Amino acid sequence: xxxxxxxxxxxxxxxxxxxxxxxxxxxxAAPGGPFTNERNVPExxxxxxxxxxxxxxxxxxxxxxxxxxVAQGDLGPSFRYKDFTVNELIESSFPRSAYIGAWSFLFxxxxxxxxxxxxxxxxxxxxxxxxxxxxxxxxxxxxxxMAPLLVLLFAVTLRWLPAGGWEGGQVEFIVMPIIxxxxxxxxxxxxxxRSSMIETLRSPFxxxxxxxxxxxxKIVLRHALKPALIPVVSYLGPAFVGIITGSVIIDQVFSxxxxxxxxxxxxxxxxxxxxxxxxxxxxxxTILFNAVVDILYTWLDPRVRY
Amino acid sequence: xxxxxxxxAIGRDIRTVLALLxxxxxxxxxxxxxxxxxxxxxxxxxxxxIAAPExxxxxxxxxxxxxxxxxxxxxxxxxxxxxxxxxxxxxNVGGAIVVDLFEGLTRSGPNGDxxxxxxxxxxxxxxxxxxxxxxxEDGRWSDGTAVTAHDFVxxxxxxxxxxxxxxxxxYIESAGVANAGEIIAGEKAPEALGVRAxxxxxxxxxxDEPITYLPDMTxxxxxxxxxxxxxxxxxxxxxxxxxxxxxxxxxxxTWHLGEKLVAxxxxxxxxxxxxxxxxxxxxxxxxxxxxxxxxxxxxxHMTSTVPVSQMARLKKERPDELVMAPSIxxxxxxxxxxxxxxxxxxxxxxxxxAIDRNVIVSYITRGEQMPAFTLTPPYVSGFDFRQPEYxxxxxxxxxxxxxxxxxxxxYTEDNPLEFExxxxxxxxxxxxxxxxxxxWKEKLGAKVTISNLEWKTFLSQKQAGNFGMAxxxxxxxxxxxxxxxxxLTSDSGNNDGGWSNAEYDQLLLDARSSExxxxxxxxxxxxxxxxFPVAPVYFNTTVALVSPRLxxxxxxxxxxxxxxxxxxxxxx
Numbered sequence: 001x002x003x004x005x006x007x008x009x010x011x012x013x014x015x016x017x018x019x020x021x022x023x024x025x026x027x028x029a030a031p032g033g034p035f036t037n038e039r040n041v042p043e044x045x046x047x048x049x050x051x052x053x054x055x056x057x058x059x060x061x062x063x064x065x066x067x068x069x070v071a072q073g074d075l076g077p078s079f080r081y082k083d084f085t086v087n088e089l090i091e092s093s094f095p096r097s098a099y100i101g102a103w104s105f106l107f108x109x110x111x112x113x114x115x116x117x118x119x120x121x122x123x124x125x126x127x128x129x130x131x132x133x134x135x136x137x138x139x140x141x142x143x144x145x146m147a148p149l150l151v152l153l154f155a156v157t158l159r160w161l162p163a164g165g166w167e168g169g170q171v172e173f174i175v176m177p178i179i180x181x182x183x184x185x186x187x188x189x190x191x192x193x194r195s196s197m198i199e200t201l202r203s204p205f206x207x208x209x210x211x212x213x214x215x216x217x218k219i220v221l222r223h224a225l226k227p228a229l230i231p232v233v234s235y236l237g238p239a240f241v242g243i244i245t246g247s248v249i250i251d252q253v254f255s256x257x258x259x260x261x262x263x264x265x266x267x268x269x270x271x272x273x274x275x276x277x278x279x280x281x282x283x284x285x286t287i288l289f290n291a292v293v294d295i296l297y298t299w300l301d302p303r304v305r306y
Numbered sequence: 307x308x309x310x311x312x313x314x315a316i317g318r319d320i321r322t323v324l325a326l327l328x329x330x331x332x333x334x335x336x337x338x339x340x341x342x343x344x345x346x347x348x349x350x351x352x353x354x355x356i357a358a359p360e361x362x363x364x365x366x367x368x369x370x371x372x373x374x375x376x377x378x379x380x381x382x383x384x385x386x387x388x389x390x391x392x393x394x395x396x397x398n399v400g401g402a403i404v405v406d407l408f409e410g411l412t413r414s415g416p417n418g419d420x421x422x423x424x425x426x427x428x429x430x431x432x433x434x435x436x437x438x439x440x441x442x443e444d445g446r447w448s449d450g451t452a453v454t455a456h457d458f459v460x461x462x463x464x465x466x467x468x469x470x471x472x473x474x475x476x477y478i479e480s481a482g483v484a485n486a487g488e489i490i491a492g493e494k495a496p497e498a499l500g501v502r503a504x505x506x507x508x509x510x511x512x513x514d515e516p517i518t519y520l521p522d523m524t525x526x527x528x529x530x531x532x533x534x535x536x537x538x539x540x541x542x543x544x545x546x547x548x549x550x551x552x553x554x555x556x557x558x559x560t561w562h563l564g565e566k567l568v569a570x571x572x573x574x575x576x577x578x579x580x581x582x583x584x585x586x587x588x589x590x591x592x593x594x595x596x597x598x599x600x601x602x603x604x605x606x607h608m609t610s611t612v613p614v615s616q617m618a619r620l621k622k623e624r625p626d627e628l629v630m631a632p633s634i635x636x637x638x639x640x641x642x643x644x645x646x647x648x649x650x651x652x653x654x655x656x657x658x659x660a661i662d663r664n665v666i667v668s669y670i671t672r673g674e675q676m677p678a679f680t681l682t683p684p685y686v687s688g689f690d691f692r693q694p695e696y697x698x699x700x701x702x703x704x705x706x707x708x709x710x711x712x713x714x715x716x717y718t719e720d721n722p723l724e725f726e727x728x729x730x731x732x733x734x735x736x737x738x739x740x741x742x743x744x745x746w747k748e749k750l751g752a753k754v755t756i757s758n759l760e761w762k763t764f765l766s767q768k769q770a771g772n773f774g775m776a777x778x779x780x781x782x783x784x785x786x787x788x789x790x791x792x793x794l795t796s797d798s799g800n801n802d803g804g805w806s807n808a809e810y811d812q813l814l815l816d817a818r819s820s821e822x823x824x825x826x827x828x829x830x831x832x833x834x835x836x837x838f839p840v841a842p843v844y845f846n847t848t849v850a851l852v853s854p855r856l857x858x859x860x861x862x863x864x865x866x867x868x869x870x871x872x873x874x875x876x877x878x
Contacts, residue, residue, distance in 0.1 A: 032762030037396070037473070038779070040769055040799040044491045045475045052471035081563060082389040083545045092562060148599065155603040163603040164589075164596075166565050253596045255589055257565030265592075270762055 004306035034079035076273035086277035097246030097258035104181040116193020138187025147253040164255040237293035392530040396473040407552040434516035446574035448557040455503035457531035474528040555871035582874035617672035630674040634782035635846035652715040654838035659708035673849040678842035685864035694835035729777040730764035805839030
């Protein structure tokens with residue numbers, strides 16, 4: 001296990017470096033730059049602005065300056081939000097997205113797995129049909145449909161909840177973001193759990209257990225659940241990263257001030273340092289949680305060894 | 307089978323678990339509901355003002371209207387500013403905040419006219435080459451120190467300093483301030499700029515060429531003062547809450563990107579005793595429909611815009627809240643005159659004639675926009691607004707003339723006019739492009755391909771001249787016709803269509819130093835009516851929703867500068 005973690009760490013460094021390189025090249029290949037504006041400024045003015053942000057240097061030099069700074073933990077100044085560095089932007093926005101994400105993830109696991117197991121046990125009966133219909137509806141309700149609908153219902157029509165804001169993450173401000181975030185993931189997890197559970201319940205070791213006369217709830221909880229969760233965990237690892245790094249829709253509709261908005265706006269505004277910074281963050285989290293998933297496998301399936 | 311006998315037990319387990327989950331869910335929702343049921347919108351407002359003090363006044367000192375207990379103004383502001391530094395800010399959203407935080411020599415009055423602000427009076431001498439601004443002596447920074455002419459000198463120098471890298475450095479240059487161009491080019495030190503403090507309260511500007519409208523230009527934030535003490539103490543971090551020192555009616559309190567920015571009344575401001583709004587909260591909501599929902603839920607006093615698709619409904623449902631203020635902004639299509647078929651003026655004329663502008667403003671944009679036949683809007687102050695002859699024709703007459711022009715240019719049914727119309731991805735630009743291209747198709751048989759590009763890609767294509775016809779919007783930087791007409795001079799950085807006319811260039815050069823530039827402007831517009839470098843479509847309006855409780859919104863200011871200190875909130 002220890003050597004496994006060391007190996008993972010060693011692979012992570014070149015992976016992140018490759019990620020930076022590819023993102024850097026792609027970004028600079030996109031037409032326009034951070035300072036392309038509707039109002040074209042005179043050449044001399046543009047030269048001064050570019051010099052301030054090192055954009056006047058050859059691309060390879062910019063690359064090495066950037067990588068050198070990243071190695072020291074400095075993600076550079078934001079090109080779009082000139083009053084902030086990328087470190088400041090991530091430090092202020094990521095905790096909010098992570099907070100909403102953590103709650104969403106909890107609901108995803110509890111409801112997704114719970115409903116999936118229920119559907120599998122009552123296969124082809126009404127609980128199954130209800131859950132699966134709801135899941136299909138949930139899957140086709142992505143957050144950009146869900147978020148405005150929630151606002152319309154709970155904030156505009158019923159006036160139960162505020163339509164947006166953060167206010168220290170008070171519960172009435174984060175309920176709708178959490179629901180909007182979690183719904184489609186719950187649906188997805190319920191579907192995966194159901195099919196995986198059905199398959200596990202048909203496998204020979206379950207039949208053996210039944211033949212031995214073990215009560216069914218013990219079979220499900222002690223024997224079937226763990227192997228049935230393997231595909232769910234494979235899905236949840238990357239999904240977790242997606243959930244805690246927020247969503248541009250949630251940030252925009254609910255003004256949560258999370259990190260999701262920065263990723264999309266960074267790309268739209270060609271805010272090179274901001275996109276790279278968030279790409280690195282998402283990359284590191286992805287590598288981390290993929291490793292966590294691999295470790296979870298050893299617990300779920302004793303045959304897995306590293 | 308054993309499994310059959312255990313099934314009820316399992317069912318019970320699962321049912322219990324499920325019931326528990328559902329109950330938690332419902333309890334969670336109910337808990338929020340209880341707190342929120344009072345009035346969620348008000349609660350959000352209450353949360354937004356944190357510990358905003360109760361208003362000092364119960365009734366409005368002049369009108370006697372009863373005032374709301376808490377004077378917290380929540381403004382929809384479409385996105386986050388590039389900066390709060392008056393010399394780095396470059397967008398309308400930033401400008402909206404900066405004019406509340408800072409105050410320049412002059413300000414824009416309720417009708418868009420230039421009014422004294424930090425300067426109580428000004429005069430020019432030496433044939434308009436030297437301007438002297440006499441400052442008020444009661445101006446204070448939010449740290450209590452006096453605002454002096456030295457702060458203006460410092461601010462203007464910053465604007466052109468290459469190290470600061472201001473986008474609007476050229477604005478100082480375009481005002482003709484001595485040595486601005488050389489400083490931007492790095493040939494002279496910022497200290498060489500033609501500004502000086504004669505004494506603490508006299509600010510003098512020396513120009514390279516006589517500019518008569520300099521006071522109008524000083525409304526712009528690029529010509530605001532800067533707090534040397536705060537900038538030298540905090541460097542690039544001086545715009546952060548806690549560090550920022552400002553001389554306007556408000557000071558920065560908190561700022562979280564993507565959530566809100568809160569400004570509080572500046573107790574040192576010279577007219578603080580007349581400021582009614584205590585707190586201003588700017589909420590950056592990029593999606594117009596999300597902003598509308600926030601307004602509908604009662605959490606905003608005013609929006610920054612209104613989705614075009616909702617105009618018809620809002621006119622019926624909220625007619626009293628919908629404000630449509632004329633704006634000094636023109637919507638047009640630019641022809642690339644170096645590229646066939648637009649190198650032929652007859653083609654440009656035909657296409658310009660055939661746009662049925664009444665259809666567009668009545669059925670597409672719906673915000674009381676005005677059909678445009680000229681580049682400069684009529685609302686520009688002091689401008690002698692005239693229209694070309696074809697503006698008085700009926701649309702069928704224009705269509706007939708357009709068909710004739712196109713025939714003369716050699717386009718027939720067998721040889722139809724073909725071109726591409728480029729716009730940036732956006733619902734309203736798309737609607738307009740579809741409708742107008744359809745007009746050209748039906749009336750002129752033109753084959754128009756409309757294509758959209760993502761914003762920055764669109765800009766880089768357009769600025770490189772890689773287009774046939776492209777959408778163009780232009781909003782005046784100051785309230786004088788030259789801010790529009792210089793768009794099309796040969797040396798303009800934004801003349802992407804490449805049109806060039808020596809007489810036009812000379813007219814605008816002469817107008818700069820003339821006591822009465824109007825005859826030059828009129829002649830310049832006349833050239834545009836003959837040459838059609840652009841096809842004007844409409845003069846824009848600023849459309850917004852304003853709560854009936856919010857008074858003092860500048861509905862008649864074509865510059866759309868909304869000073870929070872001029873407004874107040876009445877009681878229910």
